[in-house]
Amino acid sequence: NEAHRIEAIQPLKALESFEEALATRPKLILDGVFGIGLNRALDADWIRLFTRINESGIPLLAIDTPSGLHSQTGEPMGAALRATVTLMLGAPKDGLLKASARPFVGRLELASNLGLIDCPFESPTRWTSALDFRTFPPPREPESHKGTYGRLAIVAGSIGYHGAAVLACRGAQRAQPGLITLHSSSSAFPLAASQLQAVMARPIQAAPEIDPDSSCVLVGPGLAGSDVPTSLPDWLARVWREESKVVVVDASALDWIPEGPAPGERRVMTPHPGEAARLLGVSVQAVQSDRPAALRALSKKFGNCWVVLKGNLTLVGRSDGEIHVNPSGNPHLAQAGAGDLLAGWLSGLLAQPRLAGDPGQTIRYAVWKHGAVADDLQRHRPHWIIEDLAAWTEFPQEKPKLSFLPQE
Numbered sequence: 001n002e003a004h005r006i007e008a009i010q011p012l013k014a015l016e017s018f019e020e021a022l023a024t025r026p027k028l029i030l031d032g033v034f035g036i037g038l039n040r041a042l043d044a045d046w047i048r049l050f051t052r053i054n055e056s057g058i059p060l061l062a063i064d065t066p067s068g069l070h071s072q073t074g075e076p077m078g079a080a081l082r083a084t085v086t087l088m089l090g091a092p093k094d095g096l097l098k099a100s101a102r103p104f105v106g107r108l109e110l111a112s113n114l115g116l117i118d119c120p121f122e123s124p125t126r127w128t129s130a131l132d133f134r135t136f137p138p139p140r141e142p143e144s145h146k147g148t149y150g151r152l153a154i155v156a157g158s159i160g161y162h163g164a165a166v167l168a169c170r171g172a173q174r175a176q177p178g179l180i181t182l183h184s185s186s187s188a189f190p191l192a193a194s195q196l197q198a199v200m201a202r203p204i205q206a207a208p209e210i211d212p213d214s215s216c217v218l219v220g221p222g223l224a225g226s227d228v229p230t231s232l233p234d235w236l237a238r239v240w241r242e243e244s245k246v247v248v249v250d251a252s253a254l255d256w257i258p259e260g261p262a263p264g265e266r267r268v269m270t271p272h273p274g275e276a277a278r279l280l281g282v283s284v285q286a287v288q289s290d291r292p293a294a295l296r297a298l299s300k301k302f303g304n305c306w307v308v309l310k311g312n313l314t315l316v317g318r319s320d321g322e323i324h325v326n327p328s329g330n331p332h333l334a335q336a337g338a339g340d341l342l343a344g345w346l347s348g349l350l351a352q353p354r355l356a357g358d359p360g361q362t363i364r365y366a367v368w369k370h371g372a373v374a375d376d377l378q379r380h381r382p383h384w385i386i387e388d389l390a391a392w393t394e395f396p397q398e399k400p401k402l403s404f405l406p407q408e
Contacts, residue, residue: 004017004020004021004024004026006018006021008033008049011045011046011048011049012045012048012049014049015048015049015052018049018052018053018056019052022056026058027058027059028058028059028060028061029053029056029058029059029060029061030060030061030063031060031061031062031063031066031067031081031083032063032067033067033068033081034065034067034068035063035064035065035071036064036065036071036093038067038068038069038070038071038077039070040077041077041078042068042077042078042079043078046068046078046079047078047079050067050068050079050080050081051079053081054081054082059084059085060081060082060083060084060085060106061083061084061085061086061087062081062083062085062086062087062105062106063087063089064086064087064088064089064093065086065088065093065095065096065105066080066081066082066083066086066104066105067080067081068080068081068104069081069095069096069101069104069105070095071093071094071095071096072093072094072095073095073098073100074094074095074096074097074098074099074100074101075095075100075101076104080104081104082103082104082106083104083105083106084106084107085106085107085108085109086105086106086107086108086109087109087110087111088108088109088110088111088127089111089114090111090112090114090116091110091112091123091125091127092108092110092123092125092127092325094125096108097125097291097313097325098289098290098291099288099289099291100289102312107327108313108327109327110127110129110327112127124292124321124322124323125292125322125323125325126322126323126324126325127324127325127327128316128324128325128326128327128328128364128367128368129327130368130372132364132365132368133365133368133369136361136365137349137354137355137362137365138354145178146178146179147178148178148352148353148354149176149177149178149351149352149353149354150177150178150179150215150216150351150352150353150356151177151178151179151180151181151211151213151214151215151216151351152172152177152179152180152181152214152215152216152217152218152347152348152351153181153183153208153210153211153214153216153217153218154168154169154172154180154181154182154183154217154218154221154344154347155183155184155204155208155210155217155218155219155220155223155232155253156168156169156182156183156184156218156219156220156221156222156223156340157182157184157185157188157189157191157192157221157222157223158184158185158187158188158222158223158224158225158226158227158228159185159187159188159225159226159227160224160225161188161221161222161223161224161225162184162187162188162191162192162222163222163337163340164221164222164251164337164340165182165184165188165192165221165222165340166192166195166196167221167337167340167341167344167386167390168218168221168222168340168341168343168344168347169182169192169196169199169344170341170344170390171340171341171342171343171344171345171346171348171390172218172344172345172347172348172351173198173199173344173348174345174348174390174392175344175345175346175347175348175349175351175352175366176348177215177216177348177349177351177352178351178352179200180198180199180200180348181199181200181201181202181211181214182196182199182200182201182202183201183202183203183204183208183209183210184201184202184203184204184222185203185204185223185225185227185228185229186203186204186205186227187225187227188222188225188227189201189202189203189204204229204232205229206229206231207229207231207232207235208232208235210239214245214351215245215246215351215352215353215356216245216246216247216248216347216350216351216356217239217243217245217246217247217248217347218248218249218250218343218344218347219236219239219247219248219249219250219253219256220249220250220251220252220253220254220343221250221251221339221340221343221344222251222340223251223252223253224251224252228252232253232256233255233256236249236253236256236257237256237257237258240257240258240262240267240303241258241260241261241262244263244266245266246266246267246268246347246350246351246356246359247266247267247268248268248269248270248343248346248347248350249267249268249269249270250269250270250339250340250343251275251339251340251343254269254271254275254279255278255279257269257279257302258302259301259302260302260303261303262302262303262304262305263303264299264302264303264304264305264306264318265304265306265359266356266359267302267303267305267306268305268306268307268308268346268350268359268363269298269302269305269306269307269308270307270308270310270339270342270343270346271298271307271308271309271310272309272310272311272339273287273288273291273309273310273311276294276295276298276309279298279301280294280297280298280301282294287309288311291309291311291313291315292315292317292323294309295307295309295315295317295323296317296318296319296320296323297319299317299318299319300319304318304319304320305318306318306359306360306363308342308346308363308367310339310342312329312331313325313326313327314326314329314367314371316360316363316364316367324360324364326364326367326368326371327371328367328368328369328370328371328372328374328375329370329371329372329374329375330371330374330375330378332374332377332378332384333371333374335385335386336386337386337390338374338386338389341370341386341389341390342366342367342370345366345369345370346362346363346366346367349362349365349366350362350363370389373389373392374389377389
């Protein structure tokens with residue numbers, strides 16, 4: 001294979017060289033024209049060159065940042081190359097994480113161990129990778145039993161939405177807590193219970209009768225039906241403020257979370273951008289334009305709780321401290337039920353005392369694993385559905401390869 005080095009000092013000459021290189025049918029473009037120091041708009045000649053490169057349709061690997069993209073704002077400076085993969089060097093660049101950068105960055109990867117000199121300051125933004133979980137979760141002790149792994153109560157499911165309760169329970173079962181009990185509305189209860197052999201199920205009367213020994217409570221999946229007890233919002237407000245157990249809130253129940261003080265270390269909310277916007281009283285665009293700020297505002301408003309702000313590059317964090325960016329997952333997670341499954345999986349992990357002691361690590365692992373399995377499914381079974389994800393099918397490890405290149 002032949003490599004062509006094109007000097008991009010004069011854009012029109014570079015364009016001529018690029019056209020000549022196209023005759024050899026290259027399989028990859030390596031972009032190293034502009035870096036993070038670009039601070040001016042590109043002129044017409046650069047725009048012409050970048051437009052032609054983008055039109056070629058050849059996979060492009062951008063070094064650190066796609067040329068033409070402002071590394072802080074995520075906005076194109078007149079034009080920007082559209083990368084298939086962007087390999088960030090040293091640390092994530094804030095602009096590449098913004099919604100405006102998504103059409104240009106492609107899949108984000110991080111090369112952090114480059115032998116760079118120590119930085120004199122710490123960034124609050126952290127990139128999540130599989131290496132973060134080499135020893136997590138820890139192996140189970142041989143002498144352990146069901147009581148070792150906690151009890152999870154799931155308050156989910158109403159008329160027309162019993163499937164959300166089933167998916168939340170399926171996700172929780174994959175986490176393997178000691179015991180799961182589902183509390184559903186009287187209409188959803190028999191429909192959900194008939195599909196769950198290893199989950200205890202109870203209908204909700206005035207309010208859920210939660211086992212006092214439960215170590216975690218999940219509230220929210222599928223609670224949008226007309227038969228949800230009117231007392232449920234007040235019940236959740238009390239549980240959120242007063243209970244010592246871990247409380248995870250998702251979906252419709254997010255609107256019931258009370259503002260103000262709460263044991264934030266043991267409280268988790270999992271909004272998508274639309275729900276986050278509603279809770280903050282702003283537009284979805286405002287949330288997406290500065291997702292870290294939206295996360296911190298939500299956490300501060302609701303007692304310094306943990307926030308999982310879902311979406312492309314899901315964020316995990318609180319009103320202060322580090323915010324972790326999760327790169328796993330793909331657009332095929334945009335299916336009904338994906339959030340219910342994540343909420344159950346996350347809660348099933350947090351129900352286990354051995355994991356709840358480090359909620360930040362456990363939440364990050366749950367989010368990463370959920371996306372990583374979706375990535376595996378997409379590679380092996382492109383037309384997968386949420387029920388496939390619920391089965392947590394594990395595939396054999398393959399030799400890493402540049403998956404965006406045509407395979408021989």
